[in-house]
Every structure is written in C-alpha cells, then in structure tokens.
Amino acid sequence: HFSDVARVPGDPILGLLDAYRADPNPAKLDLGVGVYKDALGLTPIPKAVKQAEQRLIESEKTKSYIGGHGDTLFGEQLLKLVLGEGSPALVDNRAGCTQTPGGTGALRLVGDFIAKCLPGRSLWLSDPTWPIHETLFTAARLKVEHYPYVDSQNRLDVPAMLAAMERIPSGDVVLLHACCHNPTGYDLTQDDWRQVLDIVRTRELLPLFDFAYQGFGDGLDEDAWAVRLFVEALPEVLITSSCSKNFGLYRERTGALIAVTADGDSLIDVRSQFASVARNLWSTPPSHGAAVVGTILANSELRQLWQQEVAAKRERIAALRQGLVEALAPHGLAERFAHIAEQRGMFSYTGLTADQVLRLRREDAVYLVESGRANIAGLDAARLDQLAAAIARVVG
Numbered sequence: 001h002f003s004d005v006a007r008v009p010g011d012p013i014l015g016l017l018d019a020y021r022a023d024p025n026p027a028k029l030d031l032g033v034g035v036y037k038d039a040l041g042l043t044p045i046p047k048a049v050k051q052a053e054q055r056l057i058e059s060e061k062t063k064s065y066i067g068g069h070g071d072t073l074f075g076e077q078l079l080k081l082v083l084g085e086g087s088p089a090l091v092d093n094r095a096g097c098t099q100t101p102g103g104t105g106a107l108r109l110v111g112d113f114i115a116k117c118l119p120g121r122s123l124w125l126s127d128p129t130w131p132i133h134e135t136l137f138t139a140a141r142l143k144v145e146h147y148p149y150v151d152s153q154n155r156l157d158v159p160a161m162l163a164a165m166e167r168i169p170s171g172d173v174v175l176l177h178a179c180c181h182n183p184t185g186y187d188l189t190q191d192d193w194r195q196v197l198d199i200v201r202t203r204e205l206l207p208l209f210d211f212a213y214q215g216f217g218d219g220l221d222e223d224a225w226a227v228r229l230f231v232e233a234l235p236e237v238l239i240t241s242s243c244s245k246n247f248g249l250y251r252e253r254t255g256a257l258i259a260v261t262a263d264g265d266s267l268i269d270v271r272s273q274f275a276s277v278a279r280n281l282w283s284t285p286p287s288h289g290a291a292v293v294g295t296i297l298a299n300s301e302l303r304q305l306w307q308q309e310v311a312a313k314r315e316r317i318a319a320l321r322q323g324l325v326e327a328l329a330p331h332g333l334a335e336r337f338a339h340i341a342e343q344r345g346m347f348s349y350t351g352l353t354a355d356q357v358l359r360l361r362r363e364d365a366v367y368l369v370e371s372g373r374a375n376i377a378g379l380d381a382a383r384l385d386q387l388a389a390a391i392a393r394v395v396g
C-alpha cells in the first residue's frame, strides 16, 4: 500500500527553490539552483531564443515525432559548437550527436549505456561533484567511485587528483567537468589537463565529459579546450552537453550525448545502442528547445546575437565575483574569500560550513546549497554589501 511508502527529503538543490519561494522575507536572496539572473533578479528569455521561436512558429509544419537521435540540424550544429568546426573526428565521420532531455537526460542515457554495453566498468567522479551525478549513476546501476578534487582547506588539489587517477583500473570511466566545475568553480589549467590526458591514455580509461556550462567560463571555444584536446588525442570520448544555461532554455530540457568513436562503423553500433536505450527512457526527445538551438546556430545573425548575450552573462558573473570579494574587504575577509574571484562559471564553493549555510538561511534569508555552494550568477550588484555583511556575521 502507499501507506508503506517512505518519504524522502527534498532534492538538495531543487528543494531550495520551494523553501525560497515560501520565505516571506522581502530581502531574501536565492543563491541556490544554477540559474542565471539579471540585475532585476529575473531570468529572461534570451533575445536570440525569442527571435528563433518567432521564426519557428511561422515555419513549423508538424508535431509528428522526431527520430530517436533528435533534430538533425541541432545535432549537426551542436557537434560543431562542441568539437569545433574542423574537428578531425567530424572530418573522419566518427562523432555523432543524440539529442536528450537536458544534460541530465544525457547523463542518464550514458549511464544506462555503460551499464548495458560496457559491464563491469566503474564510474569515477570528482569529490565533490554535482550531487545528482551520485544518485543518477547509482540509479543506472553503475558502481560509483571517487577521485579527490579539493583539499580540506577548500583549495583545488591537482597532485592528489592525479595520484588517485594513476590508480584507476584500466577501462573504467572517468567523469570530468569540461569547464566551470560544479559545485566548486575550480577549473584545471591547460597543463593540468595535459597531465590528466596522459593518465587517461596510459591507463586506457574512458573519459566522459560533463559539459553543462559552455560559454560561462572563458568563452565558447576556450571552454571547449579540454574536450577538443582529448578528442584529438584519443579514439573514444563521451560528452554530455547542456543547452540549459548558455541558451537559457532550462525548462525546455535541451541537451545531447555526443560519442566519438575509433571509426565510423563503431559509431553506427554505439548510436544504435543510444537509440535503443533512449527508447526505454523517453522514447524520442522533445522538439522545441533543440529546434530553437539549431535555428540560432545555423543563422549567422541569430548566432551572433546569441554569442553577444552569452558573453554579457559571462562578463557580468566575473564582475559579480570580483565585486563580492571587494564587498568582503571592509569585513577583513577579502583574503579568506579571494578564491571566489578566481573560480569560473556560475558556482563558487565558498568554504562555508553546513552550519553557517543554515544560519545564513535562518537569520538572513540567504539561500545556498548546504555544501557551501553559492550560485554567483543569481546575485545582483546592489545586494553584494548585504551578502558580505551576512557572511561576515556567520563566520565571525
């Protein structure tokens, strides 16, 4: 009976949204879920998306199903956006794109694919990582293991990470955050990436890139640097891509699973499995978001507008990072929180403890994830002093 069903706690990230919405405090501040907000605290639809949608309303002829791999134009365009126009994998016809409901859908698809087609391989996650990586891959019945990423002082610890990777059994899958590491905001340098590549190649590991924030770090191409390095050097790479943040399409659930294989034949085999696994998950993907992305990327005018909009968001987040450190300075905390300005993407691992996060929520109506992750992209320049004062109170 349903009376036997146990209640579980709300999602650690999405659950915060409900708590925030229910909070009557007019000064409340939402730094929880990874959503970009403008200076008014709104998440407007990007202009390029609005214009693409207007064109689609006029031109769309049917609502019949799209195929198991999704929208063809979207697939072609996204491959170029992620891998780069002249990627050798594209030239050799050994890269394919399967459209999925968001980046999360791509992660679940690849998890089920690994469990079905590459049995016995464990999946290695950074510690810490996005909490849903843990639950999603466990739900896909994979054995999940961890490699260290930050030390106890909340600093990126590359030597510990590399040493742990040296001990990963051959054949295992290692998940790498392509850019804008979630939750920490700490990214690897190009030199670090080359060392990771050496280990992955020597130990014959299978790299799986989670690429959810392309454009939010240093630029659309710059953020793809590590993905492209690995694709050029290795026969097999898997990539999950999300259009939620960079196209502002969150609720349209638009993403993709990209496979790079040793040759065109294995690409056909692997893609046949993707379509078959997806059939048991969601059958065929939703159309609208992918149609929007394909329309934007294939049209030079819309593409340019979109690139400008992504750049503006990226620059604004960087300024907010800097601004928060400056606002902490009068409290004597600029040095302690200097990492906020060095980190990349939407998130900052602040180093605040769970107790401090809960105090911030209770006493100041400031909502962070309990791990101490703050969504910097949810901030607004006029509220930096308020946030700095609240932080100073809980760490003081």
Ligand code: LMR
Binding pocket: 013, 014, 032, 033, 034, 035, 130, 132, 182
């Ligand atoms: C986040 O980490 O906040 C985002 O990726 C949104 C999500 O689905 O959790």
